[in-house]
Amino acid sequence: MPDVCQEETPRKIKNIMKEAANKTLQMIKTAFPVIIGVLLVISLLNPLLEQFYPQIFTGNYVIDPLFGAIAGSISFGIPVASYILGGELLKKGVSLLAVAAFLLSWSTVSIAMLPIEIASLGKKFALLRNCWCFFTSIIIAILTIVTLKVIQ
Amino acid sequence: MKFLWLVIGSYLWAGFFYRSYTAAALKNFVQTLVNIVPVLIFVFTFIFLINIFVQPAAIKKHLGSDSGLKGWLYAILASILIAGPPYVLMPFFGQLQKQGMKNSLIVLFFSNRNVQPPFIPVMIYYFGTPFTVVVSVYILIFAVINGLVLGKILDKH
Numbered sequence: 256m257p258d259v260c261q262e263e264t265p266r267k268i269k270n271i272m273k274e275a276a277n278k279t280l281q282m283i284k285t286a287f288p289v290i291i292g293v294l295l296v297i298s299l300l301n302p303l304l305e306q307f308y309p310q311i312f313t314g315n316y317v318i319d320p321l322f323g324a325i326a327g328s329i330s331f332g333i334p335v336a337s338y339i340l341g342g343e344l345l346k347k348g349v350s351l352l353a354v355a356a357f358l359l360s361w362s363t364v365s366i367a368m369l370p371i372e373i374a375s376l377g378k379k380f381a382l383l384r385n386c387w388c389f390f391t392s393i394i395i396a397i398l399t400i401v402t403l404k405v406i407q
Numbered sequence: 408m409k410f411l412w413l414v415i416g417s418y419l420w421a422g423f424f425y426r427s428y429t430a431a432a433l434k435n436f437v438q439t440l441v442n443i444v445p446v447l448i449f450v451f452t453f454i455f456l457i458n459i460f461v462q463p464a465a466i467k468k469h470l471g472s473d474s475g476l477k478g479w480l481y482a483i484l485a486s487i488l489i490a491g492p493p494y495v496l497m498p499f500f501g502q503l504q505k506q507g508m509k510n511s512l513i514v515l516f517f518s519n520r521n522v523q524p525p526f527i528p529v530m531i532y533y534f535g536t537p538f539t540v541v542v543s544v545y546i547l548i549f550a551v552i553n554g555l556v557l558g559k560i561l562d563k564h
Contacts (some may be wrong), residue, residue: 267416271459272459272518274458275455275456275458275459276455276458277456278458278491279454279455281495281530282451282454282491282492283451285492286492288408288410288411289410289411290443290447291411291440292411292413292414293411294436294439294440294443295411295414295415295418295432295436296414296431297434297436298432298436298439299414299417299418299421299429299432301435302431302432320442331493333490333492333519334520334523334524334526335446335447335450335529336527338526338529338530338533338534339439339443339446341531341533341534342532342533342534343439345533351534351538354534355538355542357489357544358521358542359521359546362520363517363518363520365493367535368493368497369514371493371497371498372493372497374498374501375497375498375500375501375504376497376500376501376504376513377504379561380510380513380514380561383557383560383561384514384517384550384553384557386515387553387556387557388457388518388553391518391549391552391553395542395545395546395549395551398545399538399541399545401540402541403537403538403541406537407537
């Protein structure tokens with residue numbers, strides 16, 4: 256193998272790893288404040304709100320996922336943040352149906368990201384995709400819970 | 408960061424008026440944070456590894472307008488392997504859209520942001536394996552359905 260190739264491959268690998276590290280660091284820089292913020296909000300508001308959860312989240316197959324999907328649509332961040340938040344809400348008595356819709360709409364619907372999506376992919380694409388995914392989040396949540404009830 | 412500053416501001420305000428309540432909330436926050444640190448380390452390590460092995464040039468090559476059925480398979484694979492914030496991915500796919508990537512494949516990609524190797528173990532940790540498996544299957548099925556339906560509407564006009 257020529258000397259040039261022998262030198263280039265380790266350099267190429269080094270560059271790829273450096274770029275991967277930079278991308279990951281950028282993601283951490285963005286995600287970490289959101290995760291910390293979300294955890295702080297849960298810790299502050301949960302003791303006040305948890306008494307209302309049984310009245311709001313009754314296990315209704317329409318209302319629960321609707322509220323969950325609405326909450327997820329106005330939130331944003333790395334999906335892991337939604338799992339953490341969803342897990343905590345589940346412990347406090349929110350139904351799995353609502354949490355499932357919340358997780359799904361968190362990552363597929365984003366009102367906060369709408370301006371970026373419109374600018375990048377077009378207004379029609381952005382509005383249609385978000386509206387459609389809002390409803391499919393609810394449908395997937397319902398199907399998931401029904402399937403779990405059947406198989407368990 | 409603005410969001411975090413807003414939350415910190417809320418804590419300062421709450422701490423001024425409701426000291427013991429805020430102290431309890433902070434204690435709860437620290438306990439929860441300690442529990443999730445190993446989870447976050449796992450997730451970001453995995454994302455780092457994926458960033459090494461999945462390169463943008465490869466995505467461009469396999470998801471273009473002439474990609475056919477293979478394009479759908481690559482789009483599903485890309486949606487599973489590529490984790491990234493929307494404000495990075497959307498402009499990237501906006502460029503691909505201009506270069507001829509089908510709207511159906513872009514919709515498919517953005518319909519699956521949950522079924523990804525770094526996130527599956529976390530979902531299992533919080534919600535159990537049965538939930539994770541079932542919801543993941545439905546997410547992938549509906550990602551394809553979303554792509555087919557919206558692709559027909561968007562590409563028609």
